Amino acid sequence: MANKSPQVQSISDAFRVNPDGFDLAKVDPDATPVGPRSKTEAAADMVKIGAELDALQEALYAEGTGGGQRRVLLVLQGMDTSGKGGTIRHVAGLVNPQGLRIASFKKPTRAELRHDFLWRIRRQVPHPGYIGVFDRSHYEDVLVARVDNLVPSTEWRRRYRQINAFEAELAGQGVTVVKCFLHISPERQRERLIARLEDPLKRWKYNPGDLEVRSKFSRYQLAYQDALVKCSTPDAPWFVVPSDRKWYRNWVVASVLLETLRDLTPRYPEPTYDPQVELARLREADPLR
Amino acid sequence: MANKSPQVQSISDAFRVNPDGFDLAKVDPDATPVGPRSKTEAAADMVKIGAELDALQEALYAEGTGGGQRRVLLVLQGMDTSGKGGTIRHVAGLVNPQGLRIASFKKPTRAELRHDFLWRIRRQVPHPGYIGVFDRSHYEDVLVARVDNLVPSTEWRRRYRQINAFEAELAGQGVTVVKCFLHISPERQRERLIARLEDPLKRWKYNPGDLEVRSKFSRYQLAYQDALVKCSTPDAPWFVVPSDRKWYRNWVVASVLLETLRDLTPRYPEPTYDPQVELARLREADPLR
Numbered sequence: 001m002a003n004k005s006p007q008v009q010s011i012s013d014a015f016r017v018n019p020d021g022f023d024l025a026k027v028d029p030d031a032t033p034v035g036p037r038s039k040t041e042a043a044a045d046m047v048k049i050g051a052e053l054d055a056l057q058e059a060l061y062a063e064g065t066g067g068g069q070r071r072v073l074l075v076l077q078g079m080d081t082s083g084k085g086g087t088i089r090h091v092a093g094l095v096n097p098q099g100l101r102i103a104s105f106k107k108p109t110r111a112e113l114r115h116d117f118l119w120r121i122r123r124q125v126p127h128p129g130y131i132g133v134f135d136r137s138h139y140e141d142v143l144v145a146r147v148d149n150l151v152p153s154t155e156w157r158r159r160y161r162q163i164n165a166f167e168a169e170l171a172g173q174g175v176t177v178v179k180c181f182l183h184i185s186p187e188r189q190r191e192r193l194i195a196r197l198e199d200p201l202k203r204w205k206y207n208p209g210d211l212e213v214r215s216k217f218s219r220y221q222l223a224y225q226d227a228l229v230k231c232s233t234p235d236a237p238w239f240v241v242p243s244d245r246k247w248y249r250n251w252v253v254a255s256v257l258l259e260t261l262r263d264l265t266p267r268y269p270e271p272t273y274d275p276q277v278e279l280a281r282l283r284e285a286d287p288l289r
Numbered sequence: 290m291a292n293k294s295p296q297v298q299s300i301s302d303a304f305r306v307n308p309d310g311f312d313l314a315k316v317d318p319d320a321t322p323v324g325p326r327s328k329t330e331a332a333a334d335m336v337k338i339g340a341e342l343d344a345l346q347e348a349l350y351a352e353g354t355g356g357g358q359r360r361v362l363l364v365l366q367g368m369d370t371s372g373k374g375g376t377i378r379h380v381a382g383l384v385n386p387q388g389l390r391i392a393s394f395k396k397p398t399r400a401e402l403r404h405d406f407l408w409r410i411r412r413q414v415p416h417p418g419y420i421g422v423f424d425r426s427h428y429e430d431v432l433v434a435r436v437d438n439l440v441p442s443t444e445w446r447r448r449y450r451q452i453n454a455f456e457a458e459l460a461g462q463g464v465t466v467v468k469c470f471l472h473i474s475p476e477r478q479r480e481r482l483i484a485r486l487e488d489p490l491k492r493w494k495y496n497p498g499d500l501e502v503r504s505k506f507s508r509y510q511l512a513y514q515d516a517l518v519k520c521s522t523p524d525a526p527w528f529v530v531p532s533d534r535k536w537y538r539n540w541v542v543a544s545v546l547l548e549t550l551r552d553l554t555p556r557y558p559e560p561t562y563d564p565q566v567e568l569a570r571l572r573e574a575d576p577l578r
Contacts, residue, residue: 062493088387096378097386098424104387135387186577197568203560204351208567215576271492278497279486287504288475 011035011255015239017232024225029185030244035255039247049254050094056261057095057131059268064129066269069174073125073132074257077139078182079220080210081192082243083250084135087182090250091257092133101126104135117141117159118166125175131257138163139179142227147219160230167236177236178260180253181224182243186217300324300544304528306521313514318474319533324544328536338543339383345550346384346420348557353418355558358463362414362421363546366428367471368509369499370481371532372539373424376471379539380546381422390415393424406430406448407455414464420546427452428468428520432512436505449519456525466525467549469542470513471532475506 014034036042063070074092076084092100103124112120118138126132142163146156167177193210196202213220232238239256243249303323325331352359363381365373381389392413401409407427415421431452435445456466482499485491502509521527528545532538 062490065493085387089385092386093382097381097389098374098377098391098393100386100391102387102389190571190575190577194568194571197564197571201351201557203564204354204558206560206562206567208562211567211570211575217577268490269493271495273495273497275486275492278495278500279483281500282479282483282486286479286500288479288506 010259011252012239012259015241015252015256017228017238017240019229019232022225022229022232024183024221024228024240027183027240027242029183029188029242031242032245032248033242035251036248039245042247042251045251046090046094046254049251049258053094053254053258053261054096056258056264056266057099060131060261060264060266061096061099061129062268063266064127068266068269069128070176070264070266071126071128071130071132071174072176072178072257072260072264073134073170074253075134075137075139075177075179076182076253077137077143077179077224078243079184079189079217080213081189081196082182082184083246084182086246087180087250087253088133088135091254092131094254095131099130100133101130102133102135105137105140117145118162121166125170128174137179138166139227139231143220143223146223147216160227163231164233164236167231167233171235176260176264178256179231179236179238180241180256181228181238182249182253183240184243186214188244189214189217299548300541301528301548304530304541304545306517306527306529308518308521311514311518311521313472313510313517313529316472316529316531318472318477318531320531321534321537322531324537324540328534331536331540334540335379335383335543338540338547342383342543342547342550343385345547345553345555346388349420349550349553349555350385350388350418351557352555353416355561357555357558358417359465359553359555360415360417360419360421360463361465361467361546361549361553362423362459363542364423364426364428364466364468365471365542366426366432366468366513367532368473368478368506369502370478370485371471371473372535373471375535376469376539376542377422377424380543381420383543384420388419390419390421391424392421394426394429406434407451410455414459417463426468427455428516431516432509433502435512436508449516452520453522453525456520456522460524465549465553467545468520468525468527469530469545470517470527471538471542472529473532475503477533478503478506 011034036045060070060072076087078084088102092102101124105120108120121138124132124134142156142159145151170177193206193214196206228238228240239252241249241252300323325334349359349361365376367373377391381391390413394409397409410427413421413423431445431448434440459466482495482503485495517527517529528541530538530541
């Protein structure tokens with residue numbers, strides 16, 4: 001990656017945005033700078049990642065039942081066909097669905113537009129113990145809102161600070177925010193749009209407006225560049241995930257999520273009762289024996 | 290099963306409650322009346338079930354994006370340790386988490402108690418295209434509410450009709466309701482409670498109140514008997530799932546869910562655009578080439 005630190009200490013470090021001098025145009029969407037060299041290698045790695053993620057997620061959930069406030073919010077952003085849905089299937093699909101809360105943010109409804117842009121987002125913040133996944137997010141309000149001039153520039157310019165304040169507030173509540181930009185090339189997008197149109201089982205994923213959005217590809221890249229630089233904070237870092245190869249994209253997001261949960265080291269709560277007393281009740285005083 | 294029909298046409302038929310003469314006390318929680326004879330056989334079957342479920346769920350989701358109103362609601366009920374959580378992990382975990390909406394109903398909060406008992410339930414009904422899973426449900430309001438006298442008997446007696454009316458209303462909206470009672474023996478519950486207490490990683494799942502509930506096991510069975518008989522309707526059938534063996538429980542619920550989705554035969558929506566026109570736009574008029 002153009003922006004990697006000289007000494008990579010973790011997989012996440014290789015993809016974390018360092019706002020100083022970051023240039024999205026220099027990041028290759030087809031790069032595979034660390035990790036598996038092939039789809040086969042990645043698949044084997046995903047099995048191990050899945051087992052560890054699953055165990056950590058259960059501990060996080062258990063911690064939440066004991067009064068812990070911590071939780072994780074994975075934000076996914078990217079152009080059409082970059083693979084937000086595929087990432088949810090293959091990465092979020094690695095853990096127990098009971099501990100997941102997935103929220104998709106589409107074009108705001110009229111009811112949603114009557115509120116501040118963060119209103120609908122706040123309602124979907126995961127509860128303690130959960131891993132929340134946002135399929136698109138409040139970042140749309142500095143992306144499509146900017147590219148399509150849905151609000152005056154004074155308005156969207158103000159939102160970067162509002163987003164940073166909101167994410168800092170989340171951090172204060174125990175929410176670890178991890179944001180992944182699924183970075184795809186216009187060439188790969190073209191291939192995937194054609195594939196959607198050619199396969200009758202994929203046509204529902206396409207709509208003619210996708211080509212309008214595609215025609216603004218470079219303006220979106222500039223909007224992403226600003227969002228990535230202005231909203232990469234220690235509380236809520238952005239990761240740029242090379243997404244031209246689906247297997248690599250899934251491996252990177254899974255690895256970043258795994259390292260996030262490892263850093264949290266969720267803890268099973270201490271029982272608030274005496275297990276030996278309860279065992280004795282069941283073994284010696286069980287009315288149903 | 291004590292209540293199986295003379296000619297079993299489907300797996301579901303073997304477990305569906307026929308209210309005429311149904312007697313829960315005659316259903317063996319350890320039975321394996323149809324299907325795999327071992328855990329190994331079940332595991333192999335689950336791989337096939339998973340692949341078909343996943344494909345059907347994607348079609349249902351696609352249908353929903355095209356304006357279809359249909360959706361599925363799987364209601365899970367059962368005594369502690371009967372495996373509601375395990376069923377969600379192993380059955381709901383077979384499909385794309387993006388198409389799932391899981392809701393857990395715990396002891397009602399004060400805010401929830403200020404409303405009608407169905408109020409919090411209505412808020413969690415899955416949207417079109419989704420598979421919703423209820424971990425406990427409105428049935429708690431004729432189970433614990435009855436056993437613990439939380440409301441006068443005139444009140445809980447009225448609720449069976451209210452539940453049937455509510456579920457008929459859901460059916461009218463396109464919601465296919467499938468209700469599974471995970472039937473476990475008191476002996477197996479005892480073993481599992483002991484296992485929870487002996488394993489430090491499982492102690493968080495236990496609380497001393499579980500033994501109070503256990504001491505009312507037979508009263509709960511009577512309350513389930515009534516709920517199963519009074520609320521088994523063509524719109525929203527109950528299935529009694531022998532749950533003393535986890536692998537069999539998972540296989541039965543997965544099979545019932547699969548047959549439900551097969552019966553729905555969800556359809557990919559017809560595109561509202563001309564795919565050939567769009568392909569031409571991408572191939573010949575793409576500004577990004």
